[in-house]
Structure formats: structure tokens, C-alpha cells
Amino acid sequence: MGASTVLEMKNIEKDYFGNKVLKGINLTVKEGEIHALLGENGAGKSTLMNILFGMPVIHSTGGFNGEVILDGKPVQLKSPKEAMEAGIGMVHQEFMLIPGFTITENIKLNREITKNNMLSRILGPSLKSLDMEQMNKDARKALDTLGIGIDEWMKIAGLPVGYMQFVEIAREIDKSNIKLLVFDEPTAVLTESEADTLLEAMRKIAASGIAILFITHRLDEVINVADNITILRDGELVATLKKEESNVMQLAELMVGRKIDKLGKDKDIQQKTSDEVIMRIKNMEVAMPGEEVKGIDLDIKKGEIIGLGGLAGQGKIGIANGIMGLYPASGEVELEDRKIELNNPNASLKNGLAFVSEDRRGVGLLLDTSIELNIAITAMQSQRKFLNHFLCFDQMDGKTVREHAMKMIEDLDIRCRGPQQITRxxxxxxxxxVCIARALTLNPNILFVSEPTRGIDIGAKKLVLDLLVKLNKEFGMTIVMTSSELGELRSICDRIAIITEGKIECILEPEASDAEFGLAMAGGYKKLHSKEAI
Incomplete structure (x- = not known):
């Protein structure tokens, strides 16, 4: 007799303000099963889990269509509290621990065990004291299940992040009513040995009858531990298959594979990229929260478009931000054999670098200022352009600023009412x-652009990408493009460096196979090719 079904999600659909992000997803998880859920950034995994866990963002944006069935009964979970009461636990990527509390106190938070004392017997149960002995025993049991030999009385503050992850998991498995446990990228912060320990613990947890949903991008772990695998891509269900029916290469191809529209370069007529190195990056580290760079070496060739790709949080965004001095960085950056001073944005600008930030509304633009001033302001500050010197003062040359803005509006086809329109x-x-126009006003040797198409519609995406190709092809500008959209990188780049865990996993040609890109983004490319070399 087969295991009973713990969770069914039937024909789940969700849209955000007309943008459909889930398109009829079906998912079934059985008792004692480890079910892997795979997909790139933006595939729909997080939205699906938000629906399962009753997150407020789902209900505040119109709810969802479809049916969630738990233990054979339809449920409508309106909050995480209801989900937890129904027996669903979730280990989030972001830690939810209280640093000043002990491990036991964090594991037992809101589920404390109390015992009577002299006062409570006389004045009532509200004066009961904590039964720390029993709580410590329970915490110890949960930690032992995970194979972690850390003392339960230690405080969270100062623990290595790997141990914090295990405490998060221990808290969930300590719950008596748990039926389904969702692991969201649980090994992302773990060392290899810690990850092996966790996978073994997952097998123990599943063997006790608890169902596990395992969200990860590490495909070798999926093959190692999962029973069944579901793959999402662009909000659609691509495949559901048994582990025995698949392998790492097939999973990589299913996860990444898609039609690549030629948005930019025509490979038949493009000029040959120079072999001359314009920038050398050596052992660079960047302390950008959530996008740490942990030591990369990269040569950028003159006149190329090189892409920086990878999953969210792996460090690709940190590279340009570190070079431009926006976050603390170490290592060496050489531009045409002269060193660029790190941690100094003005030095980067004076050396002919320009940057279009991934956060155009928060960092890239002065939203309540005119188009013309947005375009000119960085050049005014760093290069003293558009200024008239009068006595002891510098005064903006409004006429020159206006003429330049008009030219940029025409050249870049900026749709507006005029240069004085407010950028917001x-x-x-x-x-x-406008962000690109401001960068071009600096006449840069190298243009760094991060997430250039984030948050814009498909038509505008093509215009922006075609503009980057035009700058490269007609003006010979070297461009470093960071993007989470692999298809866009493959459509216009000459080479693509995939960043995994803060380091370069590999550099691929855009014509490389879907499987190779999938492996690289999952951190398995080096491992596979090193085995082949042996």
C-alpha cells in the first residue's frame, strides 16, 4: 500500500496586476517523500510557496485561483499562523532568529513548556515558570536528529551562519504537529560537509513520515536526496519526474531551456572582438549584503559585451557595485595597466568608468528632478562639464545642459514631453x-549596466538591449552587463561569466547548451568538468 498524500496543489494560478506569474501549476507530495522543486529566479517557486504558507502578499493582491488540499481536505490558509497550525513548517532563506536568546529559547519560542512553582500553585497558572530542563531536552533531541553537536544553551549571537541554519531547521522538526516541511535553499550558507550532514538529516526526517519540499539550485543534491522532482519555468510546470528517470544534465536543461529571441547582435555581421584586455580584475572581494563577491579574477576585452549572470544572491550584482566604490571592496582593478583606487566612486568616474545601477529609482535617478538635470549632474560633479566659472563660483550652463539633453533624448528615443519633464x-x-544617457554623458571607456531591463515591459526591453548593442557596435564601447535574465545575456553578449557563491563558476559562449548554463548556475559545472578531466 502506497504512502498517503500530504499535499496537493491543483491548477494554481496567480497574477500580479495583470502579469500572470503562475499558470496552472500542479504539485503532489506524499508522506515521507522528499520532493525537489526546481526553477530559475522568477520561475514561480517563491510565489507557489507563498500561496502554500498563506502569506499576506498573496491575499492583499487578489488571492489566487486553484485548490490547496492538505491530508485530503481542501484548505484556505489565510496566514502563516494558520499554515503552521495545519502542520506546515518552513525553513526560510532569511534567518528568523533572536540573537540574544539561546538555541533552546529560539527553538521553543511561542511553544514554551512551563511547570508549577510555589507561587503558581497559590496565585494561578499565569505565574508558572519555564521548564528549562525539559525544553533543553527537546532542543537537544532536535539537534541530535540533525547531527549537530552544538550546546543547546549557547546564544545565537556569534554563531556561524551554518549553525544558525541548523537551528532554524531544529525549530521546525521540534513541532509535534508537523506534516510537511519546506526547505528553501537550506544549503546555500552551508559548507560542503555541513550540506552533507543536512541531507542525511533530511533522510531521517522523511523516514519519520514527514513530507519534505526541497527548493534548491544545487542539482547534485537533488539527485542525491530527492525522490521526485518538479521543475517550473516562467510560471509554467515543465516536468514532474522521478529521480531515477533523470540526471543532472537533463535537469539543468529543463530548468534553463527556452527559446532565445535574438534581441541584439546579428552573429553573421558583427565585428570580431579584440583580444586586447582593457580591464583586469584580480582577487576582488566585495562586502555587498546579499551579493558578496568572494575573490574573482576576470579579464575584460576591449570592445566586447561581457555578461555577468547567475542566480540571485550569488554575487553577480556585487562586482560592478564594488568596482564603482559603492560597497567596500578589496583586490586589484587595472584599467589599461593603471590601477583604479577602490572604495572611491570619484576615482572610478575619473578613470572613465560609468555605471547604470540595478536600482534606478533608489540610486540611479533624482526622481523629482528634470530629465536634463538627471542627464548632466554626474558629469557636472565629476568632470566639471556644463559649468561656467564666474568670479569665485561655478554656475550651471543651462543652455548647454538643455542642448545636450535634447540630443540625448533624440539619440536614445526617450519618450517625454521635453527635457524639463520630471523624471518620476x-x-x-x-x-x-535617462540612466543610460547620464552614463554616456561621461564618455566612458567601460560602461557597467546592472539589470538594465528589470521592471520594464517587453517592448522597452528590446529598445534598451538594442541600444546597448548599438553603443557597442557603432562606437566600440566596452560593456559589462549584469542580468538575472539569461536569455537576454545570451542574445547580446560575446561571453558570459556565471557567478556562483561569490566566485566565477565558468565563462561560457552564448551559444553553449542550455544544460551547460543550467549546470553553471547550479554550481555543478566545475565539479563535472574536473571529474571528466580525471
Missing amino acids: RLSGGNQQK
Whole structure:
């Protein structure tokens, strides 16, 4: 007799303000099963889990269509509290621990065990004291299940992040009513040996009858521990298959594979990229929260478009931010054999570097200022352009600023009412063009662009990408493009460096197979090719 079904999600659909992010997803998880859920950034995994866990963001944006069935009964979970009461636990990527509390106190938070004392017997149960002995025993049992030999009385503050992850998991398995446990990228912060320990603990947890949903991008772990695998891509269900029916290469191809529209370069007529190295990056580290760079070496060739790709939080965003001095960085960056001073944005600008930030509304634009001032301001500050010197004062040359803005509006096809229009009132695509116009005003040797198409519609995406190709092809500009959209990188880049865990996993040609890109993003490319070399 087969195991009973713990969870069924039937024909789940969800849209955010007209943008459909889940398109009829079906998912079934059985008692004692480890079910892997795979997909790139934006595939729909997080939205699906938000629905399962009753997160407020789902209900505040119109709810969802479809049915969630738990233990054979339809449920409508309106909050995480209801989900937890129904027996669903979730180990989140972001830690939810109280640093000043002990491990036991964190594991037992809101589920404390109490015992009578002299006062409570006389004055009532509200004066009961904590039964720390029993709580410590329970915490010890949960930690032992995970194979972690850390003392339960230690405080969270100062623990290595790997141990914090195990405490998160221990808290969930200590719950008596747990039926389904969701692991969201649980090994992302673990060392290899810690990850092996966790996978063994997952097998023990599943053997006790608890169902596990395992969200990860590490495909070798999926093959190692999962029973069944579901793959999402662009909000659609691509495949559900048994582990025995698949392998790492197939999973990588299913996760990444898609039609690649040629948005930019025509490979038949493009010029040959120079072999001359314009920038050398050596052993660079960047302390950007959530996007740490942990030691990369990269040569950038003159006149190329090189892409920086990878999953969220792996460090690709940190590279340009570190070079431009926006976050603390160490290592060496050489531009045409001269060293660029790190941690100094002005030095980067004076050396002919320009940057279009991934956060155009928070960092890239002065939203309540005119288009023309947005375009000119960085050049005014760093290069003293558009200024008239009068007595002891510098005064903006409004006429020159206006003429330059008009030219950029025409050249970049910025759709607006005129150079004096407030930038906030432009569409996302046109705001992005203003950011690019400001960078181009610096006449850079190298243009760094991060997430250039984030948050803009498909038509505007093509215009922005075509603009980058035009700058590269017609003006020979070297461009470093960071993007979470692999298809866009493959459509316009000459080479693509995939960043995994803060380091370069490999550098691929855009024509490389879907499987190779999938392996690289999952951190398995080096491992596989080192085995082949042996």
C-alpha cells in the first residue's frame, strides 16, 4: 500500500496586476517523500510557496485561483499562523532568529513548556515558570536528529551562519504537529560537509513520515536526496519526474531551456572582438549584503559585451557595485595597466568608468528632478562639464545642459514631453534610458549596466538591449552587463561569466547548451568538468 498524500496543489494560478506569474501549476507530495522543486529566479517557486504558507502578499493582491488540499481536505490558509497550525513548517532563506536568546529559547519560542512553582500553585497558572530542563531536552533531541553537536544553551549571537541554519531547521522538526516541511535553499550558507550532514538529516526526517519540499539550485543534491522532482519555468510546470528517470544534465536543461529571441547582435555581421584586455580584475572581494563577491579574477576585452549572470544572491550584482566604490571592496582593478583606487566612486568616474545601477529609482535617478538635470549632474560633479566659472563660483550652463539633453533624448528615443519633464513621470523604460544617457554623458571607456531591463515591459526591453548593442557596435564601447535574465545575456553578449557563491563558476559562449548554463548556475559545472578531466 502506497504512502498517503500530504499535499496537493491543483491548477494554481496567480497574477500580479495583470502579469500572470503562475499558470496552472500542479504539485503532489506524499508522506515521507522528499520532493525537489526546481526553477530559475522568477520561475514561480517563491510565489507557489507563498500561496502554500498563506502569506499576506498573496491575499492583499487578489488571492489566487486553484485548490490547496492538505491530508485530503481542501484548505484556505489565510496566514502563516494558520499554515503552521495545519502542520506546515518552513525553513526560510532569511534567518528568523533572536540573537540574544539561546538555541533552546529560539527553538521553543511561542511553544514554551512551563511547570508549577510555589507561587503558581497559590496565585494561578499565569505565574508558572519555564521548564528549562525539559525544553533543553527537546532542543537537544532536535539537534541530535540533525547531527549537530552544538550546546543547546549557547546564544545565537556569534554563531556561524551554518549553525544558525541548523537551528532554524531544529525549530521546525521540534513541532509535534508537523506534516510537511519546506526547505528553501537550506544549503546555500552551508559548507560542503555541513550540506552533507543536512541531507542525511533530511533522510531521517522523511523516514519519520514527514513530507519534505526541497527548493534548491544545487542539482547534485537533488539527485542525491530527492525522490521526485518538479521543475517550473516562467510560471509554467515543465516536468514532474522521478529521480531515477533523470540526471543532472537533463535537469539543468529543463530548468534553463527556452527559446532565445535574438534581441541584439546579428552573429553573421558583427565585428570580431579584440583580444586586447582593457580591464583586469584580480582577487576582488566585495562586502555587498546579499551579493558578496568572494575573490574573482576576470579579464575584460576591449570592445566586447561581457555578461555577468547567475542566480540571485550569488554575487553577480556585487562586482560592478564594488568596482564603482559603492560597497567596500578589496583586490586589484587595472584599467589599461593603471590601477583604479577602490572604495572611491570619484576615482572610478575619473578613470572613465560609468555605471547604470540595478536600482534606478533608489540610486540611479533624482526622481523629482528634470530629465536634463538627471542627464548632466554626474558629469557636472565629476568632470566639471556644463559649468561656467564666474568670479569665485561655478554656475550651471543651462543652455548647454538643455542642448545636450535634447540630443540625448533624440539619440536614445526617450519618450517625454521635453527635457524639463520630471523624471518620476516617465515610464520605466524611459527612466532606464535617462540612466543610460547620464552614463554616456561621461564618455566612458567601460560602461557597467546592472539589470538594465528589470521592471520594464517587453517592448522597452528590446529598445534598451538594442541600444546597448548599438553603443557597442557603432562606437566600440566596452560593456559589462549584469542580468538575472539569461536569455537576454545570451542574445547580446560575446561571453558570459556565471557567478556562483561569490566566485566565477565558468565563462561560457552564448551559444553553449542550455544544460551547460543550467549546470553553471547550479554550481555543478566545475565539479563535472574536473571529474571528466580525471
